[in-house]
Amino acid sequence: MSVDLATVKRVARLSRIAVTDEEAERMMGELNGILGFVEQLSEVDVSGVEPMTSVTPITMRQREDAVTDGDKAADVVANAPNADQNFFLVPKVVE
């Protein structure tokens, strides 16, 4: 499978990465190179094989359903590029 320019632009949009036409052209070549490389997997017969979900056969631990952390609003926003009174500020979303 290979991707065309329109697909590259659609994937960039899904990835939330702005690309110029020139960059999309370049990426198309690179992505097709990588997709061509991974194409080798089609040679492998995987019928009856379960997909891997965990490399370790250990079941996930559960912890008590209790609050063990929190009350750190100032810490949470400390690294925000734009914050006010412990809120993240973003461009207007609703008109």
Next chain:
Amino acid sequence: MTDLTSLTIAAARDKLKAREISAVELTESYLNAIDAANGALNAYVAVTPDKAIAMAKTSDARLAEGKGGALEGIPLGVKDLFATEGVHTQACSHILDGFQPKYESTVTGKLWGEGAVMLGKLNMDEFAMGSSNESSYYGPVVNPWKAEGSDEKLVPGGSSGGSAAAVAAHLCAGATATDTGGSIRQPAAFTGTVGIKPTYGRCSRFGIVAYASSLDQAGPIARDVRDAAILLKSMAGVDKKDTTSVDLPVPDYEAALGQSLKGMRIGIPKEYRLDGMPEEIEKLWAQGAEWLKDAGAEVVEISLPHTKYALPAYYIVAPAEASSNLARYDGVRYGLRAEGRDIADMYEKTRASGFGKEVQRRIMIGTYVLSAGYYDAYYLKAQKVRTLIKRDFENAFRAGVDAILAPITPSSAFAIGDKELAADPVKMYLQDVFTITLNLAGLPGISVPAGLDNKGLPLGLQVIGKPFEEETLFKTAHVIEQAAGTFSPKVWW
């Protein structure tokens, strides 16, 4: 008096305990060495001298009372991927511009708990994506090794290139690193250092900036096998904050050194013998097998038939997980923000200017293979192939093999700005052909220097083991180290 930076962790530990040297003296020696070398090597992206001296003073006070942890007063470097409270943590990306976490990663917290001293943060490929350290926002690290008679600057490997270079150049006693596809073992091989990627789940991933969560694992890079064993002991262990960390006792890895290999069976995977592999690597591999035989092990050929499919499977699984993990960098909660006309435009511009080319490429591939209509063909297929790769190893172990001996890299260190590699991402990916299978199977592997090539550059061998049998790796690698010796670059910086 000899230069204190020439001491291994084991040697410095003994001298500190005996109060022959102080932690402050030792730390100052390293800070001076960093000052003198970092302009040339670019191994550190942030040095924390005040913090280092304060920690060293605390260590001296503890040592004076006859107390102190396993690493009391030992100065370490930390890969920029580990969250360090109040200190530069950017995964060497522009998108985490100015990020200083309010929390500490579990692994570094454990090291400080044992008394280690932090010297600063080490350069790496952006978000650990790369095999040459050239994708760092802070520029490439220069390998302390140079080919004989050449002044060409070489890469230290990647992604833990800063860690490996700093250890090789004696700019820290040891370093933390991480390995998603070979990022501990390949740079260790390129710099003549020892690196171990432990079993998935051996070390907590809490506070390590995520790349591909099902593959990422932390481990040390050190000057010799003993130092690596000392560091891993303090880094490993279960953690409530990482449910994939495993609740098994952490053995005294150092105690495994010097144990006999008698009765051990070592597998040589025939699929790792690649067409066009340099003869020197083939010879070194055969030499390694001889050393293990001399130490009493039996060496047998084994087959891992799905080896060639590991790289393509990785380049689906890792980008898929990365595209999901890196969705959090949106210009809202931390790091860089580029203004835009609306919120979507802000996201897109922030991510376009904050992520480097290789990171963008992997996010794009990941987004594509997970997009509607392609999930089964790519991601699900790759996860099935992953099951087969793991099964290959399980079959070998079930047939009585205790450990596997393999090369680490298809070549010694290459030049910074290598045109052929820069022009074709897939060529660069092939650097990891011998290392990536272990990440897919979750197995531990150690990289140990085994000799120099005809250019005078270090080459390593890899010992691969069963899950949670890192002790086997340490004792086997120690035999190779005893036979091969250790290797240090000539100081030119």
